[in-house]
Amino acid sequence: CRVREAVVSTQSTGTDIGCQPVWPDGGYFMLVDTSPMGWDFTQENTGRCYDVDCVKWLTREFKLATIPISVFYGDKNRHLAAEYIRVCCAKSDATIDRACQIIRSLKRA
Numbered sequence: 001c002r003v004r005e006a007v008v009s010t011q012s013t014g015t016d017i018g019c020q021p022v023w024p025d026g027g028y029f030m031l032v033d034t035s036p037m038g039w040d041f042t043q044e045n046t047g048r049c050y051d052v053d054c055v056k057w058l059t060r061e062f063k064l065a066t067i068p069i070s071v072f073y074g075d076k077n078r079h080l081a082a083e084y085i086r087v088c089c090a091k092s093d094a095t096i097d098r099a100c101q102i103i104r105s106l107k108r109a
Contacts, residue, residue, distance in 0.1 A: 013104060018036045018037060033084055050070075
């Protein structure tokens with residue numbers, strides 16, 4: 001299945017840079033724990049959850065569109081998903097390849 005291949009490719013790329021992908025049992029989306037990356041968005045002082053600032057940064061700086069997870073939680077539990085982002089793997093091979101190139105560029109030195 002082409003989507004499964006995209007998930008495997010995206011997962012291994014995320015693992016290569018230190019992120020912790022969460023394997024989906026099915027579907028078009030994969031969760032990625034970004035906490036190992038050590039990205040710090042506190043200087044932006046937005047008052048938003050980390051994942052929201054993270055996806056905005058990835059989109060603005062790298063043209064890599066992802067989805068924050070905390071927006072699916074209520075205020076009381078939002079912190080549970082604050083460092084996870086959602087990646088769609090139902091994309092063309094060219095788009096997945098480009099996304100993997102961008103993700104590899106994010107590897108911590």
